[in-house]
Amino acid sequence: MTTxxxxxxxxxxxxxxxxxVAQCPCDVHxxxxxxxxxxxxxxxxxxxxxxxxxxxxxxxxxxxxxTVLGITASPPEYESFVTLATxxxxxTKSYSAYFGDIYTSNPRLLxxxxxxxxxxxxxxxxxxxDAYGALTDREVMDLFTAQTDAGGYLLFYTGSFAxxxxxxLIADWAAAGxxxxxxPFRTLRIFRKRG
Ligand SMILES: C[S@@+](CC[C@H](N)C(=O)[O-])C[C@H]1O[C@@H](n2cnc3c(N)ncnc32)[C@H](O)[C@@H]1O
Numbered sequence: 001m002t003t004x005x006x007x008x009x010x011x012x013x014x015x016x017x018x019x020x021v022a023q024c025p026c027d028v029h030x031x032x033x034x035x036x037x038x039x040x041x042x043x044x045x046x047x048x049x050x051x052x053x054x055x056x057x058x059x060x061x062x063x064x065x066x067t068v069l070g071i072t073a074s075p076p077e078y079e080s081f082v083t084l085a086t087x088x089x090x091x092t093k094s095y096s097a098y099f100g101d102i103y104t105s106n107p108r109l110l111x112x113x114x115x116x117x118x119x120x121x122x123x124x125x126x127x128x129x130d131a132y133g134a135l136t137d138r139e140v141m142d143l144f145t146a147q148t149d150a151g152g153y154l155l156f157y158t159g160s161f162a163x164x165x166x167x168x169l170i171a172d173w174a175a176a177g178x179x180x181x182x183x184p185f186r187t188l189r190i191f192r193k194r195g
Contacts, residue, residue: 006116008131013124016051016076024174026119026157029060029186032067033155036185042114045144046070047121049097051077053084056095069111070097073124087093105143116144119157122165137149137166141173150195154179159187 018063021028027050033038046055049070055142059066072078081097103125122137141154148154156170157163170189174181178193 008128009064010073010132011103011124011126011128011134012075012101012174013073014062014076016080017048017073017074018049019052024159026117026135026159027052027054027189029157029188030055030117030119030155031064033090033185033188033190034059034064039115040065042066043112044068045110045113045116045147047102047116047118048072049081050076051080053081053095053097056092056097057091059082060091060094066094066115068095069113070095071099071100071102074189075099101134102131102140103129103136104132105135105140107143107147110147113144113148114152116148116152116154117157118154119164120143120160121156122162122169123160138169138173141169144176144195145173148193150193153182154191154193156189157187 019027044059044066046054046068049056049072056070058064059068078097084113085092091180104168118141125134125137145154156166160166174191179193182190182192184190
């Protein structure tokens with residue numbers, strides 16, 4: 001078997017991000033929103049696991065009982081998932097993290113979701129992603145909207161350092177009429193996919 005030569009390397013994020021609620025509370029606010037809404041048993045896609053895996057760990061608790069598929073573009077964060085899963089195999093019944101670039105997402109590799117977090121929209125995509133034909137942020141929004149069942153939710157984070165870039169994309173995406181905006185929750189904007 002031959003491995004095709006890569007034209008350009010993946011635009012990875014070579015950082016291990018610990019939970020820092022003062023700086024980046026989106027994951028904590030997300031779990032608080034699930035609790036406030038009484039949502040349990042949902043299928044969650046989570047953009048940006050962090051090295052703490054807070055969403056996967058909290059959603060595995062019986063009170064929430066959600067399944068979470070999380071993506072990280074960080075090798076050390078992925079290694080931390082391997083360590084976590086090895087020590088706690090029962091966790092992998094409901095939580096899996098995978099290494100990849102969300103901008104190369106392919107719906108044929110993805111299950112259906114009830115909830116999608118796109119908290120880090122516009123934060124990390126650069127011309128380095130263009131080098132391998134990656135999706136745009138808007139294309140990622142559209143892909144995950146299609147991957148969400150009617151009545152499901154898509155969430156954005158207004159505290160993102162890239163929110164000023166994401167906001168007009170979100171407005172344009174929402175104007176397409178596939179989603180309705182609900183009341184915000186703390187730093188999060190919540191959209192529900194129409195039936
Ligand atoms: C600042 S950390 C935030 C982690 C967590 N959501 C939090 O708020 O604590 C950014 C996360 O986005 C992930 N990330 C960055 N670029 C990505 C990409 N192109 N595809 C998938 N994940 C990416 C990183 O691996 C990391 O988990």
